[in-house]
Amino acid sequence: MKIAVIILNYKTPQLVLKCLESIRNSSSRNETDIWVVDNASDDNIKSLLNAQHEKINFIQSEKNLGFSGGSNLALAKAKADYYLLLNSDTIVQKNSIDNLIEMSQKYNFAICAPHLLNQNGSLQPNAGDLPFGLSLYVWLFGLDDMPFFSRFLPSFHRKNKEYYSFSHTVGWVSGSAICFRKEVLEKVGLWDDHIFMYGEDVDYAIRAKRLGFNIGFVKGATITHIGGASSKDAHFKQWLGEFKGILYLYKKYKGNLRAQIVKLAIYKAIILRIIAFSVLQKKDNVKTYVNILKSL
Numbered sequence: 650m651k652i653a654v655i656i657l658n659y660k661t662p663q664l665v666l667k668c669l670e671s672i673r674n675s676s677s678r679n680e681t682d683i684w685v686v687d688n689a690s691d692d693n694i695k696s697l698l699n700a701q702h703e704k705i706n707f708i709q710s711e712k713n714l715g716f717s718g719g720s721n722l723a724l725a726k727a728k729a730d731y732y733l734l735l736n737s738d739t740i741v742q743k744n745s746i747d748n749l750i751e752m753s754q755k756y757n758f759a760i761c762a763p764h765l766l767n768q769n770g771s772l773q774p775n776a777g778d779l780p781f782g783l784s785l786y787v788w789l790f791g792l793d794d795m796p797f798f799s800r801f802l803p804s805f806h807r808k809n810k811e812y813y814s815f816s817h818t819v820g821w822v823s824g825s826a827i828c829f830r831k832e833v834l835e836k837v838g839l840w841d842d843h844i845f846m847y848g849e850d851v852d853y854a855i856r857a858k859r860l861g862f863n864i865g866f867v868k869g870a871t872i873t874h875i876g877g878a879s880s881k882d883a884h885f886k887q888w889l890g891e892f893k894g895i896l897y898l899y900k901k902y903k904g905n906l907r908a909q910i911v912k913l914a915i916y917k918a919i920i921l922r923i924i925a926f927s928v929l930q931k932k933d934n935v936k937t938y939v940n941i942l943k944s945l
Contacts, residue, residue: 650679650750653729657719658687661737662694664875669701671741678747682706684723688713715845716824724839733828738875749828749870752816758865760829760857762822763872764813772813773874775823776866779855780805780895781903784820785911789918791925805895816868821854826872829857836860847887848894855902884934889941892919915945 654672658665665685672681684706687694698705708722720734731750735741745763753761765775778784787793788805795802800809807819827850837860841852854864892915899908919942926934 650731651682651729652677652679652731652733652746652750653682653684653723653727654733654735654746655684655686655720655723655727656735656737657716658685658690658692658694658737659713659719660690660692662690662692662697664737665694666697666701668735668737668739668741669703669705671739672746675741675743675746677744679750681746682727682729684708684727686710686719686723688715688719714842715849717840717844717849718842720824721839721842724834730831731828732831732834734824734826735872736825736874739826740873740875742871742873745870745872749867752867752869753828753830753865756816756818756865756867757863758818758867759833759862760822760827760854760864761867762825762827762865763867763870765823765826766871766873768873768875772810773876774806774808774813775825775874776812776819776821777805777807778803778820779858780851780898785895786914789914790921813866814868817866819864819866820858821851822864822866824850824853825874825876833857833862837862844894844897845890847890848898851894852898852901855898885937885940888937889944892941892945912945916942919945 656665656668669683672683685698686708688710689712695707695709698707710719710722724732733746749761749763762775765773767773784803784805787802793799793802793804793808800811837853837856840849844852857864896908896912899911919938923935923938926938
């Protein structure tokens with residue numbers, strides 16, 4: 650089995666080296682073909698990779714193409730049975746690559762993601778329901794934060810631990826660490842490079858599901874994800890990016906009218922979050938959401 654592992658770098662050379670080291674130490678029985686794409690970082694990533702004296706396929710982009718555009722550079726060239734996209738700030742745990750492949754075959758997941766953990770070992774949610782209908786509004790208005798009831802409600806971002814306690818079919822999985830078969834790439838195609846960052850993984854899931862592919866979360870494979878390593882003011886960029894990604898998806902799949910209705914709901918949700926965080930005296934969150942409201 651040949652697996653193309655694709656890592657996107659944007660000003661995180663040392664993290665890329667740690668990620669590569671974790672892949673080496675993961676003890677995969679399969680053939681791994683490693684690709685590193687540099688998104689115009691203007692750092693010394695190429696010389697650092699050359700110093701390792703390893704066979705690594707390196708692609709230099711002349712400009713920052715974002716997650717989709719950068720990943721597409723490698724996806725267009727790599728030939729493999731499976732493709733594994735990893736953020737540069739991920740650490741692959743032992744046997745996780747093999748377990749991810751084996752479990753995806755067992756459950757017939759054409760696209761899947763591993764059990765993602767924070768640096769402290771806590772759960773990092775990385776899956777959920779497609780953001781259409783109730784699941785979007787549950788997430789927007791924080792209904793999935795309610796104790797007990799959250800496990801019974803669909804949500805764009807599933808956060809309850811029970812959801813991640815077993816392998817099962819999901820609506821979408823995060824691009825932070827995502828694996829898919831060559832058949833998916835052949836039929837679904839490359840990632841939508843109109844999305845710079847946030848929402849491209851959801852878009853890929855929508856396109857794959859429409860072609861009959863199953864998407865799943867795999868409990869038996871573990872990867873640690875630091876998160877926000879290549880971004881200043883990570884919360885602002887992430888939350889704003891998620892809202893913009895939702896609006897793009899609605900325009901693309903549901904039309905401009907539905908997108909405008911959702912935009913109004915997003916405005917309401919942001920205002921409610923500002924009020925809630927003001928009451929809780931979380932000034933940083935208030936400031937972030939005020940800036941998002943100005944930028945959306």
